[in-house]
Amino acid sequence: MSPTPSPSPSPLLDWRVRFGALALIWGFSFLFIKVGTEGFAPFQVTFGRLLFGTAVLTVAIVVKRDRLPRGARVWGHLSVAAFLLNALPFSLFAYAELTIPSTLAGICNATTPLWGMLLSLVALSEDRPTRVRAAGLGIGFIGVLTVLGAWQGFSGLDVTGTALALLASFSYAVGWIYVRRTLSGTGASNLSLAGSQVGLATLQLAVVTPLFTSVPDSIELMPLLSVIALGALGTGYAMLLQYGVVAEVGPTTAAMVTYFIPVIATAAGVALLDERLTWNTPVGALVVLAGAALTQTRTKRSSSVVGMRSSPGLRPGGAPGAERVGTTDPRPAGARGSRA
Numbered sequence: 001m002s003p004t005p006s007p008s009p010s011p012l013l014d015w016r017v018r019f020g021a022l023a024l025i026w027g028f029s030f031l032f033i034k035v036g037t038e039g040f041a042p043f044q045v046t047f048g049r050l051l052f053g054t055a056v057l058t059v060a061i062v063v064k065r066d067r068l069p070r071g072a073r074v075w076g077h078l079s080v081a082a083f084l085l086n087a088l089p090f091s092l093f094a095y096a097e098l099t100i101p102s103t104l105a106g107i108c109n110a111t112t113p114l115w116g117m118l119l120s121l122v123a124l125s126e127d128r129p130t131r132v133r134a135a136g137l138g139i140g141f142i143g144v145l146t147v148l149g150a151w152q153g154f155s156g157l158d159v160t161g162t163a164l165a166l167l168a169s170f171s172y173a174v175g176w177i178y179v180r181r182t183l184s185g186t187g188a189s190n191l192s193l194a195g196s197q198v199g200l201a202t203l204q205l206a207v208v209t210p211l212f213t214s215v216p217d218s219i220e221l222m223p224l225l226s227v228i229a230l231g232a233l234g235t236g237y238a239m240l241l242q243y244g245v246v247a248e249v250g251p252t253t254a255a256m257v258t259y260f261i262p263v264i265a266t267a268a269g270v271a272l273l274d275e276r277l278t279w280n281t282p283v284g285a286l287v288v289l290a291g292a293a294l295t296q297t298r299t300k301r302s303s304s305v306v307g308m309r310s311s312p313g314l315r316p317g318g319a320p321g322a323e324r325v326g327t328t329d330p331r332p333a334g335a336r337g338s339r340a
Helices: 015-036 042-064 072-096 102-109 112-123 131-148 159-182 190-212 221-249 251-259 261-273 280-295 300-309
Strands: none
Touching: 015 042, 015 072, 015 102, 015 221, 015 251, 015 261, 042 072, 042 190, 042 221, 072 102, 072 159, 072 190, 102 159, 102 261, 102 280, 112 131, 112 159, 112 280, 131 280, 190 221, 221 251, 251 261, 251 280, 261 280
């Protein structure tokens, strides 16, 4: 009689618990950014975030004895992905939150699937629109206009800060299309790609930050702790949580975290930062999320085609923006969520 194979070890925490922790961490990222900018320049917040995130991912790579990606071409693509998915959007959100509330930044982050679908119609030949997805795109942007109070002429709204937050979400969408086209099938693990990409983004900010900022006269405790939490939890540990959730329940279920992020970001901003919330902000956010959900609907045939053309992997998405990392995803760019 052959011996009974031993079952693989079960995770210590149920995936629902880890899913909830992931939503909380990414939802609070916008609050951490806001508090961080009270003591540091935006570029410094971004650099600290990436530095602590890289440290966590590096430890994970060493513990798992994973190998770094190989080949100059792969590293070149990772450098571009690091800029589009980490260095640029992280910096844009930090600058945006100098003048807009964290609640608005979190809601702007939720537009990434809308930008992704809009871009994928042009960039991805297999991603053709359906009536439902086109309706979702239109509904989503109506939600954006509702959040911004377009009928009031955007009065009381900081146009520059809002534009920076929306541009950050747009950068995530562009970055994911780029990753899908260039980093699928590299043979490297998702963890290896993620750690390498975040590390490259850290190097990019290490060059930029000294050129545009100076050392703070004093370092306050709360901003420092916020930057550490933003990096170690939101950019490092959350990534590891996501790997486990995706491996256990699949990328489609894991991507649902996207819909909790703006809700948590709004609740955190109102409860802990005393940010003002008018009726159009939550209503518009719900419309945005409804539109984003519709853009993710796909026919069975198109889903199977996409699955054959791209290797399975990991992502929502920060949302979040994004965490924005160079991992592949069998879903279309427009279907991915995001976090800060």
